[in-house]
Amino acid sequence: xxxxxxxxxxxxxxxxxxxxxxxxxxxxxxxxxxxxxxxxxxxxxxxxxxxxxxxxxxxxxxxxxxxxxxxxxxxxxxxxxxxxxxxxxxxxxxxxxxxxxxxxxxxxxxxxxxxxxxxxxxxxxxxxxxxxxxxxxxxxxxxxxxxxxxxxxxxxxxxxxxxxxxxxxxxxxxxxxxxxxxxxxxxxxxxxxxxxxxxxxxxxxxxxxxxxxxxxxxxxxxxxxxxxxxxxxxxxxxxxxxxxxxxxxxxxxxxxxxxxxxxxxxxxxxxxxxxxxxxxxxxxxxxxxxxxxxxxxxxxxxxxxxxxxxxxxxxxxxxxxxxxxxxxxxxxxxxxxxxxxxxxxxxxxxxxxxxxxxxxxxxxxxxxxxxxxxxxxxxxxxxxxxxxxxxxxxxxxxxxxxxxxxxxxxxxxxxxxxxxxxxxxxxxxxxxxxxxxxxxxxxxxxxxxxxxxxxxxxxxxxxxxxxxxxxxxxxxxxxxxxxxxxxx
Amino acid sequence: xxxxxxxxxxxxxxxxxxxxxxxxxxxxxxxxxxxxxxxxxxxxxxxxxxxxxxxxxxxxxxxxxxxxxxxxxxxxxxxxxxxxxxxxxxxxxxxxxxxxxxxxxxxxxxxxxxxxxxxxxxxxxxxxxxxxxxxxxxxxxxxxxxxxxxxxxxxxxxxxxxxxxxxxxxxxxxxxxxxxxxxxxxxxxxxxxxxxxxxxxxxxxxxxxxxxxxxxxxxxxxxxxxxxxxxxxxxxxxxxxxxxxxxxxxxxxxxxxxxxxxxxxxxxxxxxxxxxxxxxxxxxxxxxxxxxxxxxxxxxxxxxxxxxxxxxxxxxxxxxxxxxxxxxxxxxxxxxxxxxxxxx
Numbered sequence: 001x002x003x004x005x006x007x008x009x010x011x012x013x014x015x016x017x018x019x020x021x022x023x024x025x026x027x028x029x030x031x032x033x034x035x036x037x038x039x040x041x042x043x044x045x046x047x048x049x050x051x052x053x054x055x056x057x058x059x060x061x062x063x064x065x066x067x068x069x070x071x072x073x074x075x076x077x078x079x080x081x082x083x084x085x086x087x088x089x090x091x092x093x094x095x096x097x098x099x100x101x102x103x104x105x106x107x108x109x110x111x112x113x114x115x116x117x118x119x120x121x122x123x124x125x126x127x128x129x130x131x132x133x134x135x136x137x138x139x140x141x142x143x144x145x146x147x148x149x150x151x152x153x154x155x156x157x158x159x160x161x162x163x164x165x166x167x168x169x170x171x172x173x174x175x176x177x178x179x180x181x182x183x184x185x186x187x188x189x190x191x192x193x194x195x196x197x198x199x200x201x202x203x204x205x206x207x208x209x210x211x212x213x214x215x216x217x218x219x220x221x222x223x224x225x226x227x228x229x230x231x232x233x234x235x236x237x238x239x240x241x242x243x244x245x246x247x248x249x250x251x252x253x254x255x256x257x258x259x260x261x262x263x264x265x266x267x268x269x270x271x272x273x274x275x276x277x278x279x280x281x282x283x284x285x286x287x288x289x290x291x292x293x294x295x296x297x298x299x300x301x302x303x304x305x306x307x308x309x310x311x312x313x314x315x316x317x318x319x320x321x322x323x324x325x326x327x328x329x330x331x332x333x334x335x336x337x338x339x340x341x342x343x344x345x346x347x348x349x350x351x352x353x354x355x356x357x358x359x360x361x362x363x364x365x366x367x368x369x370x371x372x373x374x375x376x377x378x379x380x381x382x383x384x385x386x387x388x389x390x391x392x393x394x395x396x397x398x399x400x401x402x403x404x405x406x407x408x409x410x411x412x413x414x415x416x417x418x419x420x421x422x423x424x425x426x427x428x429x430x431x432x433x434x435x436x437x438x439x440x441x442x443x444x445x446x447x448x449x450x451x452x453x454x455x456x457x458x459x460x461x462x463x464x465x466x467x468x469x470x471x472x473x474x475x476x477x478x479x480x481x482x483x484x485x486x487x488x
Numbered sequence: 489x490x491x492x493x494x495x496x497x498x499x500x501x502x503x504x505x506x507x508x509x510x511x512x513x514x515x516x517x518x519x520x521x522x523x524x525x526x527x528x529x530x531x532x533x534x535x536x537x538x539x540x541x542x543x544x545x546x547x548x549x550x551x552x553x554x555x556x557x558x559x560x561x562x563x564x565x566x567x568x569x570x571x572x573x574x575x576x577x578x579x580x581x582x583x584x585x586x587x588x589x590x591x592x593x594x595x596x597x598x599x600x601x602x603x604x605x606x607x608x609x610x611x612x613x614x615x616x617x618x619x620x621x622x623x624x625x626x627x628x629x630x631x632x633x634x635x636x637x638x639x640x641x642x643x644x645x646x647x648x649x650x651x652x653x654x655x656x657x658x659x660x661x662x663x664x665x666x667x668x669x670x671x672x673x674x675x676x677x678x679x680x681x682x683x684x685x686x687x688x689x690x691x692x693x694x695x696x697x698x699x700x701x702x703x704x705x706x707x708x709x710x711x712x713x714x715x716x717x718x719x720x721x722x723x724x725x726x727x728x729x730x731x732x733x734x735x736x737x738x739x740x741x742x743x744x745x746x747x748x749x750x751x752x753x754x755x756x757x758x759x760x761x762x763x764x765x766x767x768x769x770x771x772x773x774x775x776x777x778x779x780x781x782x783x784x785x786x787x788x789x790x791x792x793x794x795x796x797x798x799x800x801x802x803x804x805x806x807x808x809x810x811x812x813x814x815x816x817x818x819x820x821x822x823x824x825x826x827x828x829x830x831x832x
Contacts, residue, residue, distance in 0.1 A: 066606070067613040241598045253602040259507050260602040264818055277505035278658060278814040279762055 012045035013052070013436055014429065020438050023169040023426040025090050030169065036205055036486040037091050043201050044088060049435060055197050056087045056431055062197075068189050069247055083186060084479030087198060090428050090441060090461040097208075097485045100163065100171060100445060101455045103355030106345060108159050108447045111178055111332045113348040115155040118331065119145045129347050130340045134364070135331060142293065142328030144300055144313055150326050151224040152451060157324035158217070158288075159447045160184075160460075163355065165426035172358045172423065174442065176341070178333035179325060180290050183460040184446045185251035186480050188213060194482040206487040208457035213446070214255025217288070220450030221256075224322045225285040232285035235261045235275060239291055239307050249290050256288075263291070268311030271318045286322045293327050335384040335418050336362060358423060364415040372419040373410060376403050379419040380470075381410070394470060396422055425470055428481065430463055440464045441481065442472050458483035505760075506658040508815035510603055513596045514659050515810070518666030520593040524586050524619075525643035526674045527576060530708050532636035535569065535629070537704040543629070547572040553681045554584055569629065577627050577635075586639060590619035605653035608646070615642045658760050664752040665810065672745035673803050675732055678708055680796035687725060702728055714738050729792065730784030742799070746776050749806075764813035768806065775802055 019028045026041055033041070063069075063082045092100070117124050118135050125132040135141060160181030162174040191210050195202055218234060225232030238249035240262045253260035259275065267274050267281060274281035289296065295305040300313040315321045331337060339360040345353045361368035361379075372379060381393040393406045410417055427438035445459035461481040462472035472478040534550055548567040551560045554576075563581070564571040577586045594616035601609050619639070626635060647667075654660055682705045686698065706712040706728060715723075715731050715738075735741045750772045757765035778795075787795050 065610050065614055067601075067609065241595070246598070250601040259510075261507060262509070265507055265509055267818075276508045276815075276818070278508055278511045278662075278756075279505040279760070282505055 013047045013049065014045050017429055017436050018438065020427060021167075022424050022438065022440075023165055023167055024438060025165075025426055025428040025441065026088075027429065034093050034486065034488075036488070037093060039205060040089070040091050040201065040484070044429075052087060052431055052436075056085075059085055059087060059193050059197055062193065063189075066189075067247065068185075084465060085190060085193065086430050086439075086463055086465075086479055086481045087194070088429050088431060088436070089194060089198075089201070089482045089484045090443075091484045091486065092458070094486050094488055096171075097457060099354065100443075101457075103171070103173075103353070104159075104161050104445050104447050104455050105453045106349065106351065106354050107161060107173070107176065107341070108156060108449055108453050110341070110345040110348050111159065111176065111329075112153060112155050112449070114344050115326070115329060115332055116153050117348075119328065120147065124344065124347055127347070129343050130337065134336055134340075138331045138334055138337070140293070140328065140330030140334060142331075144317065145326065145328040148317055149319075151226065151319075151322055154224055154449050155326040155329050156332070157220055157224065157326075157449050159449070160444045161355070161447070163443045163445070164358070164423055165443075167424040169426065171355055171443075173338075173341070173355050174358055175335060175338055176333040177444070178329045180292065181444070181446065182245045182248055182290075183444055183462075183480075184213060184456065185248040187446070187456065187458060187460050187483065188255070189251070190480055190482040202484075205484070208485040208487050210456055210458055213448075213456050214252065214257075216454050216456075217252070217448050218256040218258065220448050220454075221286040221288055221322075221324055223450030224324065226319055226322060229285045233275075233283060234258045234286040234288065235266075235284050237261055237263070237266070237287050237289040237291055237309075239263075239295070243290075245290065252288070258288075263295075263307045263309050266309040266312070268309060268315050271311075271315050271320055273309070273312065273315050273321045284321060286324065288324050293330065296323075296327065335382055336364060336415075339418060358420045361419045363410060363417040363419065368419070369410065369414045372417070373407055376407060376410075376419075378422065380422055381406065381417050381419045383416050384418060392471070394422065422470075428461070428463065430465070430481075432465070432467075437467065439467070440470055440472070443483065457485040504657065506662070510600060510659060511662045512811070512815045513599045514603075514662040515666035515669075517593060517596040517600060518663045519670040520589045520596065521643050521646050522667050522670040523584075523674070524589050524593070525640050526670075527584075527586055527589070528636040528639035528643070529710060530678075531573060531576060532633055532640070533704050533708045535573070535632045535636070537700065537707075544568045549681055549685050550576065552685075553677050555677075556582070556584060573627050573629075573632060574624060578622050578624055587619055587622060590616045594620065603659055605649070605655075607649050607653050611642075611646055611649055615646070658756060658762075661752040661756050661760075662814075665749060668745040668748040668752070669803060669807060671740050672742055672749070673800065675709060675740060675742050675745070676796045676799050676803075678705070679729055679732055680793055682708075683725065683729060683792055699723060706732075709740055711738060711740065726784050726788060729788065733787070734779060734784060743776070743779055746772060746779070750776065762814070768809050768813060771802065771806055771809065775799065 014027065017027065023029065026037070060082060063085065069082050114124065118141070122132070124130050125135060156178045158181060160177035160183065162177065163171050164174050165171055188210055221234045222232050225234070234256065235258055236249055236253040236256070238246065238260055240246065243249070249260055261275055265275050266284065267276065269281075273284045273287070275284050291307055294302045295307045297308050297310060297312040298305045299310050301308070312321070313327070316323055316327070338357065339362050342353045342357055345351060361371050363369040363372050372381065376393075377395045377398070379395045381395070383391045393402070395403070398406070425440040425442070428441045429436050430439040432439070441461050441463045443459050443461050446456045448454050448456070461483045462478045463481050464470055464472045464477070465479050466477055469477070530550055530553065534546055537546065544567065547569055550572055551557055551567055559582070560567070560572075560575055564575065575582055575585065579585045580587055582588060593612065597604070597609060597612040597616065650663065654663070686701050686705070702723060702725060703712060706715050709732055711732060715728065718731065718735065718737075719727055731738065731741070733742045736743055736747070738744060750769065753765045753769050753772065756762045757769065
């Protein structure tokens with residue numbers, strides 16, 4: 001009955017909106033929405049489709065002019081593509097955000113304690129809470145970090161937590177991104193674009209701003225600079241213009257007002273890092289690196305890498321420079337370690353997780369593998385080493401032949417996989433070729449940690465633009481939405 | 489030069505020093521945009537001044553101004569309008585084509601994106617993408633002038649946006665260096681080739697000249713109206729050469745470009761305490777002295793070609809010295825050691 005009432009209200013733009021059997025962020029929430037959300041709903045309903053399309057076209061043209069693009073590599077060509085942007089915002093209430101924010105802060109705290117522990121005394125392994133071989137045998141576990149004290153005990157300065165909502169609207173953690181999470185530039189650009197092109201939608205609403213991100217990140221990087229440096233020089237280390245996320249590197253360097261450097265701009269002498277300037281070498285103290293561990297220093301990691309800085313790890317180990325994030329954090333966001341995260345939170349903080357995990361079966365464990373093999377057609381199976389939605393099996397969408405083939409793959413290398421039930425991901429109304437339709441969304445809040453942890457209000461809402469698709473990755477046909485956190 | 493070498497103190501604390509790579513890219517961004525503008529103007533003027541029966545006459549001098557004879561005739565049989573226009577606008581194989589230069593400008597702009605204003609980037613992004621996508625169908629004789637006009641105007645828009653939005657620090661000085669070095673280079677090439685094409689063997693100062701051809705030389709340098717204002721009755725080859733080399737009020741003359749180069753280096757040395765500027769400033773000063781101390785008649789009598797050639801060599805040397813001083817090549821790292829060498 002509640003829904004019927006909703007449908008009656010949601011005439012106009014939403015007249016043909018077919019609310020599926022999912023939690024809809026705007027139109028099927030199972031609660032009485034706060035006034036702000038109701039206002040967005042009513043205002044949107046009064047838009048007509050032609051007008052909405054006109055604005056969407058203007059957004060896309062502007063993104064293209066601005067070169068807010070990511071690079072897709074096909075066979076031999078690099079193509080700049082604009083991340084599709086949906087003009088209908090995703091709105092979170094103050095209460096929802098409070099819950100997410102506290103949950104993310106808790107998780108980041110636990111991850112940092114976990115990383116400190118596994119690179120020092122390894123209590124959690126000795127107490128048998130997490131299997132030692134899962135951590136010590138993990139390809140992302142970094143020997144060079146053993147025994148090293150990082151400033152403030154912060155390993156993960158920038159963290160992205162991927163959240164989804166289930167049929168009841170409950171937030172669940174899908175994965176942690178504790179290495180070099182990307183996407184925050186879209187959050188800020190989407191907001192600017194939104195306020196410029198849909199001002200009538202936002203008027204009078206108390207939406208939490210996002211433009212503090214740059215200064216907050218810069219402050220955190222200054223806070224974790226080596227002790228005793230009065231005016232730390234912060235730089236952003238990028239692989240360069242051919243990297244898919246180059247636009248974001250540019251964006252963040254600009255927002256922080258710091259130089260964007262490449263490996264060849266830096267040099268190490270006597271354990272100190274310098275950048276090459278027109279006035280000669282100048283010291284560098286904090287590096288926000290958007291370069292994977294393997295490429296950071298050819299003397300320690302991949303010797304063929306030309307992207308990194310020879311001697312950087314030595315300078316880091318001597319405490320003369322801070323890297324954000326620290327090296328070897330990948331062990332904490334590994335999809336296999338993820339399964340233990342609720343136990344990790346309880347172990348270090350003696351608290352119940354505020355944000356729960358999606359139920360996860362570890363195929364490296366016998367029970368997990370058997371369960372996965374027996375229920376494959378109902379599960380999502382993920383390889384633990386990959387990112388970007390590649391090599392994923394979505395059981396309910398797979399053919400018999402695909403299932404059989406995947407079973408063989410699982411048996412051949414069970415340790416490489418985890419499985420999870422298919423979550424009925426929440427949807428959000430989205431402008432589609434046929435009109436406004438429901439599309440699945442996720443949420444990636446970004447947490448910045450220096451002396452304390454600050455969570456950017458909102459985060460990146462990614463939307464799977466294909467009907468029924470659950471894959472929101474930009475490289476796989478996903479788009480983004482502006483995420484509005486209502487202040488009250 | 490004493491005021492320069494006096495600055496031996498290290499950089500001021502808190503002074504933001506420009507990454508070497510940014511300095512280099514700022515310089516080349518300006519050079520490429522300046523080059524595209526000059527090329528578009530030269531093609532436009534050449535296309536509209538060959539009005540006689542033979543449309544292909546005059547195009548060979550475009551090739552000679554750019555010293556591309558060997559490369560051009562390797563790819564094309566004759567210097568026809570169609571071949572030269574394609575060669576200098578759309579052929580990607582030619583590194584001096586507007587398309588190739590736009591591609592280079594684009595690469596530089598992408599690197600500089602963290603530094604330059606959003607307005608600069610947005611314009612460069614759209615402009616260079618448009619140029620890179622130009623095809624043979626866009627350069628037909630009937631739209632050539634319109635195309636060149638748009639190319640020129642886009643370059644001028646770029647210079648305007650830059651003037652109005654780029655933060656004035658070291659980056660601006662390197663940009664200015666690039667722009668003015670390129671102008672100096674272009675004007676000396678134009679004078680050298682045109683003078684000797686229009687006044688062939690043995691013809692001395694004062695012999696009969698084809699006025700329309702000399703007018704087009706001025707137009708190729710965007711100098712026609714300025715020249716008319718200054719010397720309304722003085723349309724002689726020597727006056728034209730003199731104006732383009734020595735006039736301090738004309739923004740593209742050799743003397744103005746060298747003055748601006750000197751000023752940019754002086755600011756880098758003074759305000760920004762970049763001591764490496766010292767010897768480079770001396771070289772620029774020497775160039776300026778040779779220009780001031782000779783009349784244009786002296787220059788022509790002593791050998792205009794030799795002088796232009798010498799200036800060109802000096803400009804190349806300047807570019808090399810600037811590179812050595814501010815972005816010295818990085819010594820490749822020996823695979824075993826962490827002992828990377830410093831060059832300065």
